[in-house]
Amino acid sequence: xxxxxxxxxxxxxxxxxxxxxxxxxxxxxxxxxxxxxxxxxxxxxxxxxxxxxxxxxxxxxxxxxxxxxxxxxxxxxxxxxxxxxxxxxxxxxxxxxxxxxxxxxxxxxxxxxxxxxxxxxxxxxxxxxxxxxxxxxxxxxxxxxxxxxxxxxxxxxxxxxxxxxxxxxxxxxxxxxxxxxxxxxxxxxxxxxxxxxxxxxxxxxxxxxxxxxxxxxxxxxxxxxxxxxxxxxxxxxxxxxxxxxxxxxxxxxxxxxxxxxxxxxxxxxxxxxxxxxxxxxxx
Amino acid sequence: xxxxxxxxxxxxxxxxxxxxxxxxxxxxxxxxxxxxxxxxxxxxxxxxxxxxxxxxxxxxxxxxxxxxxxxxxxxxxxxxxxxxxxxxxxxxxxxxxxxxxxxxxxxxxxxxxxxxxxxxxxxxxxxxxxxxxxxxxxxxxxxxxxxxxxxxxxxxxxxxxxxxxxxxxxxxxxxxxxxxxxxxxxxxxxxxxxxxxxxxxxxxxxxxxxxxxxxxxxxxxxxxxxxxxxxxxxxxxxxxxxxxxxxxxxxxxxxxxxxxxxxxxxxxxxxx
Numbered sequence: 001x002x003x004x005x006x007x008x009x010x011x012x013x014x015x016x017x018x019x020x021x022x023x024x025x026x027x028x029x030x031x032x033x034x035x036x037x038x039x040x041x042x043x044x045x046x047x048x049x050x051x052x053x054x055x056x057x058x059x060x061x062x063x064x065x066x067x068x069x070x071x072x073x074x075x076x077x078x079x080x081x082x083x084x085x086x087x088x089x090x091x092x093x094x095x096x097x098x099x100x101x102x103x104x105x106x107x108x109x110x111x112x113x114x115x116x117x118x119x120x121x122x123x124x125x126x127x128x129x130x131x132x133x134x135x136x137x138x139x140x141x142x143x144x145x146x147x148x149x150x151x152x153x154x155x156x157x158x159x160x161x162x163x164x165x166x167x168x169x170x171x172x173x174x175x176x177x178x179x180x181x182x183x184x185x186x187x188x189x190x191x192x193x194x195x196x197x198x199x200x201x202x203x204x205x206x207x208x209x210x211x212x213x214x215x216x217x218x219x220x221x222x223x224x225x226x227x228x229x230x231x232x233x234x235x236x237x238x239x240x241x242x243x244x245x246x247x248x249x250x251x252x253x254x255x256x257x258x259x260x261x262x263x264x265x266x267x268x269x270x271x272x273x274x275x276x277x278x279x280x281x282x283x
Numbered sequence: 284x285x286x287x288x289x290x291x292x293x294x295x296x297x298x299x300x301x302x303x304x305x306x307x308x309x310x311x312x313x314x315x316x317x318x319x320x321x322x323x324x325x326x327x328x329x330x331x332x333x334x335x336x337x338x339x340x341x342x343x344x345x346x347x348x349x350x351x352x353x354x355x356x357x358x359x360x361x362x363x364x365x366x367x368x369x370x371x372x373x374x375x376x377x378x379x380x381x382x383x384x385x386x387x388x389x390x391x392x393x394x395x396x397x398x399x400x401x402x403x404x405x406x407x408x409x410x411x412x413x414x415x416x417x418x419x420x421x422x423x424x425x426x427x428x429x430x431x432x433x434x435x436x437x438x439x440x441x442x443x444x445x446x447x448x449x450x451x452x453x454x455x456x457x458x459x460x461x462x463x464x465x466x467x468x469x470x471x472x473x474x475x476x477x478x479x480x481x482x483x484x485x486x487x488x489x490x491x492x493x494x495x496x497x498x499x500x501x502x503x504x505x506x507x508x509x510x511x512x513x514x515x516x517x518x519x520x521x522x523x524x525x526x527x528x529x530x531x532x533x534x535x536x537x538x539x540x541x542x543x544x545x546x547x548x549x550x551x552x553x554x555x
Contacts, residue, residue: 007375015372015384018365018428022387026399026425029406033398036405048408086304089297097294106298108537113305115479115533117486119505120522124308126509127315132324134311162308165301194290215393223395226488230509240397247493253405260401267394 037257046251056258065242069262072238075153076221079160080214083168086161087213088206091169095176107173114166118226125159125231126150151233159231160221167220168213175209176202211277218270222263239263309526316523321516334520344521347504353416354500355484358423362480363473365424366431373432374439391426399425400493407494414496422494423487427480434476434540435469442468471539478532486529501525 037056042049059065094106113121128134130150139146149155179202187197225240239262247256311325319329338344369388373381391399403422407414446468450460488502495503501521508518 011372011376014368015376018369018372018388018432019384021365021424021428025406025421026391026402027387029402030398032409033402033405036409086301089294090301093294093298097291106302109302109305111537112530112533113309115482115529116309117502117522117525117529119486119488119502119509120312120526121308123505123509123518123522124312127323127325128308128311130323132322134325137325162304165305194287219393219395223397223489225397226506230506240395243397243401244492247401247404253408256401257405260398263395264398271393 033257033260036254037261039254041252041254048254056255059255060258060262064237065259068237068242069239072222072240073266075157075160075238076218078157079164079221080168080217082157082161083165083217084172084210084214086165087168087172088210091172091176091206091209092202094169094173096179110166110169110173114170118163121163122159122227122230125155125162129155129158129231151231151236153232153236156228156232156236159227160217160224163227164217164220167216168210171209171212172206173209175206175212179205207277211274215270215274219263219267222266312519313523313526316516316519318516318519323515323519334516335524337517338520338524341517343499343504344501344517347499347501350416350419350498351485351501354419354423355481357416357420358427358484359477359481361420361424362427362431363477366428366476366480367435367469367473369428369432370435370439374436388432389429392429396426396487396489397493400490403490404493414494414498416498418494418496419491419498419500422490423484426487426490427484430480430483431473431476434472434479438469438472438540475536475540478536482529482532486525 036048038052038054040049040051040053040055041047090106094103094110098106126133130136131146131148133150135149136146149158183201183205184197187201192200221238223240225238225244228236228238228241229244239259243256243259246252246259250256314327315323316334317330317332318327319331319333320327373385373388376384399422403418403425406412407418412418447460447464450464486502487500488506491500491503492506499507502525505518505521505525508514508521
């Protein structure tokens with residue numbers, strides 16, 4: 001009994017400081033943000049009026065915002081799918097085809113871009129896609145018309161796909177690596193061809209890893225405002241930019257807070273869906 | 284069998300293509316830092332190291348660099364303490380609500396960074412707190428804690444608890460066991476976690492924009508300079524320096540705990 005109580009006491013003592021930090025700083029801030037979304041800015045004094053109103057949410061549901069939200073979600077989905085397609089064969093080779101040495105080299109090759117400076121990675125695409133960049137140069141050399149992708153939605157799609165790709169490769173690799181080799185033998189012993197094994201054994205077992213990776217690619221695209229500002233064009237405004245503009249340029253914190261509830265709601269739905277697909281057990 | 288070989292070749296071609304996609308942009312940006320011409324055009328025709336000396340001597344870049352180092356160091360220290368406490372607590376605990384605590388602790392990584400930024404900004408405005416070095420540190424520590432937590436808990440899970448138990452049974456209570464048994468077990472995990480948390484904080488821009496106010500950390504200076512577009516050759520040099528500076532802690536961390544674990548960090552999990 002006393003041992004049990006001591007263990008309990010120790011756990012409490014260990015967990016109190018970090019939990020206090022998260023409750024007092026992180027969760028409390030989230031709550032304040034949600035409350036702020038129900039306030040408004042007094043147009044004369046520019047100070048925050050603490051009268052509760054649904055005005056901000058009505059504003060989010062009207063004007064340009066629904067289009068911006070739809071654009072963001074579609075782009076996040078497109079980036080997620082592109083990353084999944086690029087990552088799967090790569091992760092498969094890493095996990096099941098490559099020898100040990102090559103496997104480690106490939107892992108390192110994913111790791112360095114994963115941790116490399118975010119701004120450097122976004123910035124690189126300006127230099128590559130702009131008029132005098134290497135993509136236009138290569139197309140012209142091949143006798144093709146220059147695609148001029150700089151500062152377009154396509155540029156944004158490419159840059160997002162690029163910066164989040166390692167976040168997709170790593171969990172898929174993890175899931176594929178954990179598949180016991182005996183399952184491959186069993187499948188071929190039972191007469192399953194390469195494709196059947198891929199479809200009926202590998203893909204279902206890799207799915208949780210894929211979903212886990214997609215949480216990153218989706219969530220990170222959903223909240224980004226730097227990439228659209230740097231590589232995007234006139235029609236590249238995302239939810240992140242709307243939040244950024246309202247808070248930092250427009251001085252309308254309540255509206256920014258109301259807009260911020262949109263990615264939260266989308267991510268909660270996404271995480272619930274991911275949980276049903278077993279993404280958290282695979283982690 | 285022919286089909287098999289065909290698939291294999293196809294797979295390896297895919298790997299080479301993805302590797303090119305992963306590295307070409309990084310190499311491009313490093314090459315442009317040595318570009319002699321003021322207007323970026325591909326291919327590069329003349330070479331210089333001039334922009335590095337411009338960057339290193341720019342007082343704005345210097346003060347932004349110093350602020351970034353201060354913020355990253357202090358945020359990492361806060362995260363080391365709170366992150367390892369949380370790891371020990373969650374690891375040992377077998378109680379109802381453990382999963383909710385795990386979920387709470389990973390929220391800053393699972394939700395988009397801009398949420399953390401706007402939430403903290405709302406709270407600071409509400410409480411009348413002026414944005415300063417300390418507000419930057421609070422923002423960074425919130426996600427750095429998660430990094431340390433993930434790292435230490437992974438190590439604790441792989442090491443057996445019996446060593447610490449044995450030590451306690453033999454009479455080495457509390458601090459003695461911590462110093463001579465537990466710390467040596469988690470030492471490399473702590474160092475790697477700290478290096479990566481430092482790198483993450485040093486590079487952060489999304490949350491920092493909302494917690495820094497008028498001050499410039501290095502990423503905020505870079506972000507602003509790219510948007511203004513007036514000193515791009517210097518930006519190329521600064522960005523290249525940042526890339527090189529960040530590779531060092533990552534390589535050390537990978538050396539200490541294996542590249543496998545450094546990669547795994549990307550996963551938002553504290554589950555057993």
